[in-house]
Amino acid sequence: MSRRHARDAGVAADALLDIGSLRRYTECNSAMPMAKRPHIRKFLSAVRARRRGLIEIGEFLLFAAIAAVVVAIGTNNLQYNWQWFRVPRYLFTTGPDGLRAGVLLQGLVVTIQISGLGLVLAAFFGLVTALFRLSRSFTANAVAQIYLEAVRNTPLLIQLFLIYFVVAPIVGLSPFWSAVLALSLFEGAYASEIMRGAIVSIPRHQWESCHSLGLTSTDTYRFVVLPQAIRRILPPLTGQAVSLVKDSALVSTIAIYDLTMAGSATVSNTFLTFEIWFTVAAIYLLLNGVLSLLSHLLERRFEVVT
Amino acid sequence: MSRRIPVEPDHIISVRGITKNYPGGIQAIREITMDVHRREVVCVIGPSGSGKSTFLRCLNGLEQIDAGTIIVDGIPLDGNRRHRDEIRREVGMVFQSFNLFPHMTVRRNICLAQKRVRGKSDEEAFAVTHALLRRVGIEEKTDAFPSQLSGGQQQRVAIARALAMNPKVMLFDEATSALDPEMIGEVLAVMRDLALEGMTMVVVTHEMGFAREVADRIVFMDEGVIVEEGEADEFFDAPREERTKAFLSKIL
Ligand SMILES: Nc1ncnc2c1ncn2[C@@H]1O[C@H](COP(=O)(O)OP(=O)(O)OP(=O)(O)O)[C@@H](O)[C@H]1O
Ligand SMILES: [Mg+2]
Numbered sequence: 301m302s303r304r305h306a307r308d309a310g311v312a313a314d315a316l317l318d319i320g321s322l323r324r325y326t327e328c329n330s331a332m333p334m335a336k337r338p339h340i341r342k343f344l345s346a347v348r349a350r351r352r353g354l355i356e357i358g359e360f361l362l363f364a365a366i367a368a369v370v371v372a373i374g375t376n377n378l379q380y381n382w383q384w385f386r387v388p389r390y391l392f393t394t395g396p397d398g399l400r401a402g403v404l405l406q407g408l409v410v411t412i413q414i415s416g417l418g419l420v421l422a423a424f425f426g427l428v429t430a431l432f433r434l435s436r437s438f439t440a441n442a443v444a445q446i447y448l449e450a451v452r453n454t455p456l457l458i459q460l461f462l463i464y465f466v467v468a469p470i471v472g473l474s475p476f477w478s479a480v481l482a483l484s485l486f487e488g489a490y491a492s493e494i495m496r497g498a499i500v501s502i503p504r505h506q507w508e509s510c511h512s513l514g515l516t517s518t519d520t521y522r523f524v525v526l527p528q529a530i531r532r533i534l535p536p537l538t539g540q541a542v543s544l545v546k547d548s549a550l551v552s553t554i555a556i557y558d559l560t561m562a563g564s565a566t567v568s569n570t571f572l573t574f575e576i577w578f579t580v581a582a583i584y585l586l587l588n589g590v591l592s593l594l595s596h597l598l599e600r601r602f603e604v605v606t
Numbered sequence: 607m608s609r610r611i612p613v614e615p616d617h618i619i620s621v622r623g624i625t626k627n628y629p630g631g632i633q634a635i636r637e638i639t640m641d642v643h644r645r646e647v648v649c650v651i652g653p654s655g656s657g658k659s660t661f662l663r664c665l666n667g668l669e670q671i672d673a674g675t676i677i678v679d680g681i682p683l684d685g686n687r688r689h690r691d692e693i694r695r696e697v698g699m700v701f702q703s704f705n706l707f708p709h710m711t712v713r714r715n716i717c718l719a720q721k722r723v724r725g726k727s728d729e730e731a732f733a734v735t736h737a738l739l740r741r742v743g744i745e746e747k748t749d750a751f752p753s754q755l756s757g758g759q760q761q762r763v764a765i766a767r768a769l770a771m772n773p774k775v776m777l778f779d780e781a782t783s784a785l786d787p788e789m790i791g792e793v794l795a796v797m798r799d800l801a802l803e804g805m806t807m808v809v810v811t812h813e814m815g816f817a818r819e820v821a822d823r824i825v826f827m828d829e830g831v832i833v834e835e836g837e838a839d840e841f842f843d844a845p846r847e848e849r850t851k852a853f854l855s856k857i858l
Contacts (some may be wrong), residue, residue, distance in 0.1 A: 505705045508668055509764075512699035513719035513771060514691055523718055527709050 380574060387575050390566050404576075407562025408583055414476070414558060415545045418483040422544065423537075425488025430495040431521075444492070451489035457550055459486060464554045479551040487544045494536045498529040531602045538595035542588045549584075559583060617641045618775055618806055619665060624674030626660050634660040635830040637674065642775070647807045649817035649838075652827035653853060658810040661827065662777050665808065666697045679774055695723060698768030702780040704760040706752040706767070712739070713748045716767045724771065731770075738766040742796050758789030762796055769800075776800065778809040814858060818842050826850050 375382070390402040401409070432444035451459065460482040468478040502525050510520040552561035563580035567573050619642040626634045635657040642648055650658050663669045665676060667683055667690040676683040678693045707715050713735055720731040739745045742762040744755075752760055761781055768776060778797065782790040794816050801807055801820045811817055817824060817838065824841040826834045826849075834847045842858075845851050 505701060505703060506707065509699075509701065509705040509707075511668060512666055512694060512697070513767070514695035514723045515719055516691075516722075519722045523722070524707050528707075531709075 375574065382575065383572060384575055386570065386572055387579055390570075390576070391579070403562045403566055404559065404579065404583065407557055407559040408587070410557055411545070411548055411559040412587070414479050414483065414551060414556070415541075415548050417480045418487065418544050418548065419541055421480060421484030422487040422491050422540070425484055426491030426495050429488065429492035430499060433492070433496055434499060447485075448489050448492065451486055456482070456486050456547055457553065460550055460554060475554055475556055479548070479554060479556055483544055483548055483551070486547070487540055490543075491537060491540050494540065495529070495533055498532040499525060501532060502528050527602070531599070534595055534599050534602065538592055541591055541595070545588055545591065546584065616643050618644045618679055619808070620675075620677040621665075622675045624664060624671045624676060626657075626664055626669055627672050633830055635664070635827075638830075638832055639674075640825065640832065640835075642806060642808060645804045645806055646822045647801045647805075647809065647820055648823050648825055649821035650808065650810045650825045650827060651812070651814070651817060651853075652833075656827045657830040658827055659779050660830075662699075662779050662808060662810055665775075665777060666694050666699055668699075695771060696774045697777060698771055698773035698775070699777045700761070700764050700768055700779065700781045702783050704752070704757070704764045704784070706760055706764055708752050711749050711751055712744075712755070712763050715752070715763060716770050719767070720770050734770055735766070738769055739763075741799075742766050743792070756789060757785045758792045761785065761789075761793045765793075765796055765800075775806045775808065778807065778811070780810055780812065782811070782813060812857070814842070826853065828853070 388402075390404045392405070393400050393402050429444045429447060432440040435441065460479070463473070463482045463485075464475065464478045467473065467481075468475070473481065506524055506528070507520060510524050515523075548558060549560040551558055552564065555561075557565075559580060563576050567576045570576070619640075621638060621640045623637045623639055625636050625638075628634055638661060650661065652658050660669060664671050665678070665683075671683075679696055681689050681693055683690060683693055706712075707718070710718070713732070716735040716738065717728075717731040720726045720734060721728070726734070736745065736748070739748060742765060744759050744762055747755060747759060747763070752763070755763065765781075781797065782793050785793060790813070794813060797807070797809070798816070798820055809817070809821070819838075821838045823835060824838050825832055826841070826845075826847075828849050834841070834845065834850045836846075841850075842854065845854055
C-alpha cells in the first residue's frame, strides 16, 4: 500500500508545475478530510523532497565551482599546462575505416567484460553459499563458513595474487579468467549474506503453504521464495555491483589492460596526468551510474503489487 | 506408490498415541489417539494453546511428531520423505492467515502446484482453476493479486488452491479467525458446501454454530489431550466432562 502511495506522490510532485493535473490529483483524492489523508501528507513530503533536491543540486554546483577554483589555483601554482585537447584521441581515433575506440575505451570494454562476468559469477557464488548456509547439511555449512571467513578476512589484492600466481598455473587459467574468478569470489561472499538475509526474511508460512501443497523444496525456492526475495536483494546488490566495478581496477596489477591500466599507460606515455585520471574517474562514474539505472529498472520489474 | 498399511478400510486418517514437544519443554500434544472416517467432518475445538493447531500440523507433517504413529490413506507418516510428500499431495490445508503467494495472480496461485506437483498442462490447470473459482464465487478475480482482494476472498482463493490438488482430506486451521465479521459467512458457506459434497474434513474452529451444524463429530482438546469427543448435538447438549462444561459455558 505505502509503496504505491509513495510512487503516486512522486508522480504528483513531478507534475507540480502542471496545475491542471495537480487539481485533478487532489480532486480524485478528496473523499476524506484533509488532515486524515495519508496520501496528501505523502504528497506534501514528496514536494518537500523535490524542493530539497533542487537545493542540493544548487549546493553541489556551488561546491563544484569552489573545487574547480581550488584546482585551478593549485595547478596554476604547479604551473600545470592543461591540454584537454589532446585527450579525445585516447577515447576515439579516426583511421581509414572511420571512428575507432581509443586505448581508454578499449580498456573500458575489458573492465565491462570483467565486471559483467564477475557479477554473474558473484551472484552464482552468492546464491550457492546462501543456500549452503541455509541447508541442514553440516558439510555444506562448513564449506560456506570457511569460504566466507577466508574471503572476508584477507585483502582482495592478496586473493587476486593467490589465484593469479598459484591457482592459475596449476589449473591453466588465463589472466582474464583469474581476474574474473578472484573478483566474483570476493563479491560473492558479500552477496551471499545479502541473499541469505532476504531469503530468511520470507515469512515461514510461505514455506508451509508450499509444503502443504506438496511442492518440493527446489520448486518452493524457485517459484515462491526467490522471486519474493529478489525484490529485497536488488537494492543492496546494486551497491555490491558498484563495488565490483571499482574493485576491478585492481586487476591492472596482474597485467590486464583494463580501464585503469589503460589510463596508467597513457599517463606515462603522454604526461597528461591530470586530464587522463580525471577522464578515467569520470568514465567509472558514468559506468556505475548506468549500473544503478539498470538495477532501478529491474526493481520495477520485480515489484510486487501491493 | 508406497506399500499401503492395512488399517480399517474406512479410516482415512489413523492416529495412535502421538506426542509433540516444542523446544523449551513445551508438551503441545500428549498421546493423542484418533481416527477420521472417509467423508467424515470432524471439528476440533478447545481453548487457546490447547494444541489444536499443533495436532492439525502433525497430520500433514508440517510438525514432526516425537512419539506415536500417523497413517493417512494407508501411508505411514514416518521419517521417509517420499511417504511424507505423498501424504501432502493428498491432504489439503487452509491456514488462518490465508498464506497466498503475494507475487502471483490468483490464477497462478492456484495453478502452480497443479502443474509442478500433478504435472498438469496449462490448459488442464486453467480449466480446473476456473471451475474452482466459480465454485467459490470469485471468477472475476482470476487475474487479481492477493493484496487486491478482501480477506474473505483471499481465504476462498486459498481453499480453491488446496482443492485444486484434488485432495482426499482437507484440514482447516481457524480459517475464519482472521476475517472481519461480515466475511466469515462467505467462507463458512464454502466450507459447508464442501462438507455436503462429502469431503473429509478436519476443522479447527471457534465457530460453534458451524461446528454444531456441519460436524459429524466434535473433538474437545485441552492442555494437549482430547478431553471429550462425541456426535455434535450430543456433545453440545449433554457434555460429560467438567472441563468441557466449563469451556462451553464460557463461549456459548
Ligand atoms: N513453534 C512453536 N515453538 C514453541 N512452542 C510452540 C510453537 N507452536 C506452538 N507452541 C506451543 O504449543 C502449545 C500449543 O499451541 P497450538 O498453537 O497448537 O495451540 P492452539 O490450540 O492452536 O491455540 P490457538 O487457539 O491459540 O490457535 C502452546 O503452548 C504454544 O505456546
Ligand atoms: Mg491455533
